[in-house]
Amino acid sequence: MSNINILFRREFFSFFATPVAYVFIGIFLVLSGVFTFFVGGFYERGQADLLPFFNFHPWLYLFLVPAIAMRSWSEERKSGTIELLMTLPISTWQAMLAKHFAAWAVLGLSLFLTFPLWITVNYLGNPDNGIIAAAYFGSWLMAGAFLSIGMCMSALTKNQVIAFILSVVVCFVFVVSGSNIVLDAFKSWAPSVLIDVVASFSFLTHFEAMAKGVIALNDLMYFLLVTVCWLFAGLILIEQKKAD
Numbered sequence: 001m002s003n004i005n006i007l008f009r010r011e012f013f014s015f016f017a018t019p020v021a022y023v024f025i026g027i028f029l030v031l032s033g034v035f036t037f038f039v040g041g042f043y044e045r046g047q048a049d050l051l052p053f054f055n056f057h058p059w060l061y062l063f064l065v066p067a068i069a070m071r072s073w074s075e076e077r078k079s080g081t082i083e084l085l086m087t088l089p090i091s092t093w094q095a096m097l098a099k100h101f102a103a104w105a106v107l108g109l110s111l112f113l114t115f116p117l118w119i120t121v122n123y124l125g126n127p128d129n130g131i132i133a134a135a136y137f138g139s140w141l142m143a144g145a146f147l148s149i150g151m152c153m154s155a156l157t158k159n160q161v162i163a164f165i166l167s168v169v170v171c172f173v174f175v176v177s178g179s180n181i182v183l184d185a186f187k188s189w190a191p192s193v194l195i196d197v198v199a200s201f202s203f204l205t206h207f208e209a210m211a212k213g214v215i216a217l218n219d220l221m222y223f224l225l226v227t228v229c230w231l232f233a234g235l236i237l238i239e240q241k242k243a244d
Contacts, residue, residue, distance in 0.1 A: 003090040004098045011102035015068075021106050024068050028110045031060055036117060048125020053117055054135045054211040058175050058203050061146045066167030068106065069150025070160045072099050073238065096235050100144075100151060100227075107143040111136060131213025138210025141223040142203055146171055148227040152234035171203075174226075178202020 015021035032053060036042050040052025121127050150167040157163050176182050178199045186195045199205045206219040 004094045004101070007090060007095060007098035008102050008105075011099050012105055015102070015106050020068065020071070024064060024106065025110045025113060028060065028064055029113060031064075032056075032114055032117070035060070048121055048127040050117060050121055050127070050132055050135065051211060053114070054139060054207075057139045057211075058142065058207060061143055062171050062175055063168060065107070065143060065146035066150040066153070066164050066171065068103055069147050069167060070154050070163040072103065072151045073154040073234070074158050074160045074163045092238050093235055096151070096231055096238070100147060100231060103147055103151075104140075104144050107147065108140055111140055111143075128213065134213040134215050135211045138207055138215065138219070138223075141210075141220070141227075142207050145174075145203065145223045145226040145230075148230035148234070149174070152230045152237065155234040155237040174201060175203050178205035 035056040036050075036053040040055060042052050045052065118129075118132060121132075122129070149170050150163070153166040153170065154160075154163040156166065179202070183195055183199060186198060200222075206222045209216060209219055
């Protein structure tokens, strides 16, 4: 665990040694405000909640999280520092976990910095802060799932642009599989069981309940399993690159 902690701190502070973290956090905060107040109709709804804020998180993460994940392994391979990393007394899975936790911590910090929205909704009304806390937790879990996919794609190629594009495509599939457009296309010919299976793979399906404050075990396990499976896939890719 000490190895993971050391590499975690290295990776976390490396985000702030370059403009990466500052640009990411700035864009996330600006877009969150725009979508909440101008697109989501925060004031027009007349309700003291942050549902307009959380409803857009899957779409924000779709592009922003791959942007922060694409450098995780691609940069190491392109610069040649991955060889140095692998010579250190740390296993590949420890490196994978440390990189994931570091980037996930940056995502968590970005979410935390949206607290002015929480202050605003409490000033304007009397919201259920338990629901808001559960929605924040659910959003952070979903961000971790997006991040694991991005890191797996980063482990696949040394080109950051290709890693970004692949991440967006894969994440897009996970998002839209539960949208009404996709499900309506299946309803015309597919049995209800297949439709339920397709919807169950969607981030939207599992996050909608969390955004409303319901933390169900199946939703929790879904995001954790997605995160673990994609990190494991990334681990296999890194091990194969070492063997080559």
